[in-house]
Structures are given as structure tokens and as C-alpha cells.
Amino acid sequence: MNDFAGSFNVLLITSGGTDRLIRNRQRCPTFLSTTAFASASSVVCSLLNTLNYTTVFAGLDSQATTTYFQYVFSQVTAKLLDCGVTFAATTAPFSDNSSVRKVLKDFDLKSRVFLFFGQPPGLRNFLMVASEMAMTNGDHVYLAVCQLSNAEFGHFTWQLHNKDDEKVKRAYRSVLLLSLLDETLYGSPSIRSLSQEWADIYRSMYNSTVLTTDLPIPGMTGTHAATEMGGIAVMEALARQESLPEGDNGRMLADLIRNRTYLNLQVGGTFKMGSFGIVLHAVQLGSFGGENGLLEVNKTTRPTENDFFISLMILIAGSHCRRS
Template identity: 25%
Template sequence: MQIPQTPVTLFLVGAVFTTYASTLDIALMEFALTGRNPVADQSAKAAWDKGEELLRTNYGSLLNVTGERFLPNPWEACYDTGSLALNWAARYYYRQTTGDPVLAMIGSDCPLPAKSLANFATEWNIPIMTTNSGDSGFYDKQRYPTLTRLSPYRAEDVSVVLYKILSNFGYNTVGILCDGTEGSDRSGMFPSAALAMSVCRSVSNTLRDIYNISASWYYIQGKDRQNTIDSLEEIKAVARVVIVIAQGNRIRPIMLAASDMQMTNGEYVYFAFEPFRHPVPSVGNITWYSKNDGRDAEARLAFRSLFKISTSSSYEDKPEYRNFTPALKQLIKEKYGDPYYNGFDLEVSPFTMAYYYALSIYGQTLNEMATSGSGENLHDGAAVSRLMWNRTYTILGQEIFINATGDRQSDWILSQPDINGNFQPVMEYSARRRWLQPSRDPLDNSIRQIVWPNNRSSPPLNEPLCGYRGTKCTSDGRDKGGNTFWDVSADVLQGTASRQQGSPIQHALNSTVNLIQQFSSVLNQYRDILHI
């Protein structure tokens, strides 16, 4: 445990204030609890430094902010830091603060300490701004009235986006692969197995309980190839849609295992999450390419069955953001010695940026309350938090939307590999509008078309015509109800047409259904005449 002996002092700046005789004391508790992830710990400290610099530059001397940073030992995992966080917070709250300062907490990434600290924040009525994404219980603002989540994505968002995508293609049965692999490098999309499993449970429960989608999930250790194969074999018996929640560098081995099992033949479709482009591409990003095993051609072909779901990163092209990140990388390198930014060509993690956004938003809110003349109580953490909610903030050119329940919401992109193996957007989801729409080519504004596995013109079926295990058909090719393949195909297409109400696609599908029904009728007459 590392607790600074000397408090860090910040000064918040702003307009000229003439109604206050003295500064207001603000005490911050900053928690960098990421679970055996020194990269994230060092990055968090640098983000706080830049946030404090922003406050000194923008808001003047009205608010005098002091506080402490709480950092775990590098060997402490996420699940080890829950009681530590409570001990640190209680000691600071009851023993180390002097006078009557306005209090707030920033952090943490790990689920258990985040929940523990949120309970303390509720009891003490102080704001807490966390970067944790995995606990859907944080949605309950009667229980957590002072909690604001600034994670670049939430487990609930993952479920909503998935539901929109699945329902768009007529899917209501899925298998979920949850990879809990933990290597020596803990800087991936899910900094700990605990966070990955938390997201898995949330997605599975939400799809099943709220959206009525049959979701079976399987815990795998992706480095164990046989374990992956066994889980895929089980999924074959219950689903044709596979959702993969894993570190980006685990997707390729999983897809190769699926290819070896003939599960990339066009009958299956896979959705994997890459919430953001990771600072270390070899750790977190999804790619078919690897120069080590000689299977790139197979992997590239297997990836034609894979879709990637990620948050929109259009803000990275904004001049403000592009000017800011090199300075942050410089600070990380020179002050905290993080080796991952030595090359200066790597992306900054959105989780790191969330700490900076937290200080920016909190400073703006306090400034508004202190200068409004309305007499609002800065000690009322619930009131401070509510003022931060249901608003859009523009920070470094990026729009940060905090919804009415205190959760940041991001837009999402559905991508698939093009003929060169490069992922291209094919659909976009707007969190505020809650709609899914096709992506457009930036060159000619044309709608990008989805290319289904094996160049099929339509999505793989939710369930094979003869069932997942092939038990719904008789030996003559009819299903158990006496229908032929063509009868069932007509039913499936008719259902698809009904979901395209009012679109040009509906007319084309209905015409196809009529042709299939006519062909099936003729075929059945000949079968009866020939007794086949």
C-alpha cells in the first residue's frame, strides 16, 4: 500500500468571484485500484496530474482542493483490494480530514472495491465517480444516489447493443464464451478475470431475463485449446450464434479452434467485443494476423464469420484530443516510467482518459454551484451528483454524455473484415437515440452491405432447419411435421420479411416466398405421385 504522506493540493480557477471572502476546501480521495496492473496505475496518476493542471488553469482560486491517492501493492489482485479500499477511505474520512471540507471519491476500476466505496459514499453522502463498467447494480440510484460512472462502456450497454444487433437479424438463441485467461500482462480490454466474468454474468443475465434471449455461457481458459474445443462442442448443441467476451489476443485462437471444428462454414456467426483500440495492439486488439504459427490464411478465412463490436472512436481525430494525448504520454514516460508509451505511437486507454474526464466534470460542476448564487449545498453529494447527470460535456473535442441516472453512454460500431482482412463499419448504434442503422462509406455515402460467411446473401439461421442436433428431420428430408426443406425455408423468409415492414427488402422477400411456395407445391405433388 502506498499512501502519500503529503497531501496533493489543487486550485480550481474561473471567473472573478466577489461574493466569497475565502476559498472553499475540497478533499479528494483518488483510488487507482486496477488489480495487478501497474500500467493502469501509472497512467491513472498521470491523468490525475493533467486533470489537476486543468483545474488550476481554468477555475481560479475559489476552491482549494486537497486529497490523497490510494495505490495498491503490485501483487494485489482486484478481489484483494475491497477491504483495503474501505480501510483507506474510513481512515481518511474519520482521522485525516480537518475542518469541514467538501469530499469526493474518484475510482476504482475493480468491481469489489468500487461497490464497497459506493456504499460508503452513499452513507456519507459524498460524490463518487468510478471507471468500473461491470456491475449492473450501479444502475440503482436509490441505492447509489451519489454514484457517477465514467467508464468508456458499461456492461448494460453491451447487453443493449447486443440485443439490438441480435433482434435485427432474428436471433434469439446464443452461446457465450467467457475467457478468463490471465497472463503476466494485465493491460487488456478486461484488466482482470474478475471484470471479464462480471461483464459475462451481466450480459448473460440481461439477455435472458430482460430480452428473453436464450443465453448459455461457458467459462473457458483460452490458453487451454482442449477446453476451448469442448466448450465450442457444447455450443454446437444449443446455438449457432456465438458471443465471445475475451481479451483481443484470445479471439484468433478461438476462431482457429472453431475453424478446425468446421464451425466457420457459414452456418455459424460470431460476435466479439473490442470496446476500444488497446494501447498495446498485441495484447488487446482483434486481428487474424500472427507471424508465429503459419496459420494466417486459415485465420483470415475464419474471421469472415466474425463481427467486431466496439465503441465509436471518432473523437480521436479531433484536434484537441490529438494535441492532448502526446503530452499525457510524455508525462507517463518521464514521471512514472511506464514502458508501454516509450515509442509514443500507442493509444491512450479510454479508462485512463476517464479519470481526466472525472476531474474536469467535477470541477465544472463545483464551479457552477459555487457561483450560481442559489445557495446550493456543496456538502450534499446527491445534489452535486444530480447536477452532473443528464448532460453532455465537451472535453477535448469529445462529447461525454452522462444520462439521467448518472451513467456515461457511448455510441457503438459493428464491423466485419473486408476482402483484405481489415475491419470496416457496417452498422452503427446511437446510445442517446437507441437506434441501429447501416453505416455509410465515407467516400461516396453509399450504405455498406454486410457480407455473410461463404458469401451468403442472408444471415445464418438462428436454428438449422433440422434443429441444432439434426433431430427435427426424418430420413426423407422432411421435418417431423411433414414439411420439406422448402416449406421451412418459406416460413423462415416470411418471418424475415415481417421484420422488414415497409422496406424495399420486404417486397423482394415476399416475392421469393411466393416462388418457393409454388416450387414446394409442385415438388410435393411429384413426391406423392412417385411415392417418395
């Protein structure tokens, strides 16, 4: 689609995803993106390089109920070798203790850094088995990638008011949680208010009292931001020229949107559009925080276009986890 849009000089702003071709301005001169999620492969590679982790073990929970983790798993493992990281990878049902033991034994032989791709229940059981195998005592680190912290995707926490909570609590001290979504930007009060307004309109128009699912706030935010940015570009172009040249003017509009900061969009927050046409994301790294049952954010870093993790070494350097 991006090639098609570029060939016909049509502005294309995606809000649900992007790809590496967006950086090729000659091939895709009209392609921009307001997608909510930072590039998983770029972020993970930058983090591993910053922490000097050169060998990792990647595991995908085959029982995860969303396709997001499978997608991110494939994206990350496809790029690890390119960023100088040797890896082993596996897919297994992480609710099955015998499968988890097999994975952990293989992991212990090959690395000390485990990249976990799956939902909170899978990680909880994985950590319980790891604890039984004495693999949560500081010699291993488990880096889990988080999609959204909500009822649908779950919350990474040890506190479920179960009898094994204390065991999981101790094991969680070996976990780092990487969030690729800036929920303060892609879930602002203004967009949540707008979401409720749209839900009310849907109920009145279709005589429906219950929505089958919650509205996807991050996707709504990205779509709304894209519409606003496009509208601003058109208004600015008209103000300069009074009338636009014939055609779709995609290149001109894309150039007006790139490499600028939007402070007052209706969706709220500050959107920074980079020179490659990608919104720059704040990524968060969290670890076990204390008695509240949730992982707490230790560091929020707004990335440049070339380096996501500039100062995290200061945060992690004192970790008791042995590096590979």
C-alpha cells in the first residue's frame, strides 16, 4: 500500500502498524505513521546492546490468546543477529510444568537472559517453576514484553490473593518489564472521554446497550492524531498558497507533517513526529517495586530516532544479575 500511495502521490498515515520501508523516503515519500507501539525489534536490540547482553534465550507462550506476542516474537528474533546478539528460541505451552522445566533447563545451558513473550498467567507459572529450580536467585533475568495493562491483556503482578503469592513475589525480583506503549500519550483523559462519547453514539444509533469489546484506545488515539495532523498540514498549505496544485499533493503534505512537535492536538499530550515520519515513543522499563503487587516503572526514556536506550545503563548497572 505504501508503494501504491507513493506512486500516486497520496498521503498515507497508518495508525495500526508500520514497517522499515517508512525510512526509505525515495521509495515511500508519502508514508507516515502514528502507531501507538514502538518498534519491538529496535527497542529490544537497543536495550540488549546497552546492557551488553550478547546471548539471550527467547521463549513464546503458545497459549497466549492474542497474536501480538507471536508477532513481536518473530520481529525480535529476526533482528537479534543483526544487532550482534546470539540467541536460542523456542515455543511452548507455559502453563504446562513439564514443558516449562524443559525450556528452563535448555535456557540455563545457553544463557542467563530470557526474553519472555506471553501474557501474565504464563509468566506467573513460568516463574513458579523457575523458583522451584532455583533460577530466580539473581543469576538469571527475565525480560517480559508488555502489550497493554488492562483487563483484556492482563496485569503483570504477583498479587492475586492466592496461596502462592509470596513465592511469586520473590520470583518477580528477577523480572524486568518492557512496555512499548506510552499509555500517558495513547490513553489520555481527552481520548477516553471521546471514546465514551463514541460508545454512547453507537448505543443510541444501533439500539445496543452493551459493546462486545472495549474500544481500542491506543488505535483510536493514533487514528485521531493522524487525522488532526493531516488536517493541520492541509490548512497550513492553503494558508501559504491559497489554493493547492492539482493532484493529491501527498509529498508536500507529508513534508509538512514530518520532523515537528504537536503540542495541542485534541487527543492530548505532546506528539513528536520524527524526520522519518514515525511518532517518537516513550518506552518504559519496570521492575519489582515493593508491596503494591505491581511492577513499577523505573525509567521512562523518550527515544531519539536512532537510539532508544541512552541512559538505562545507569539504572541497571548495579543489578545482581550476571551478564552473558
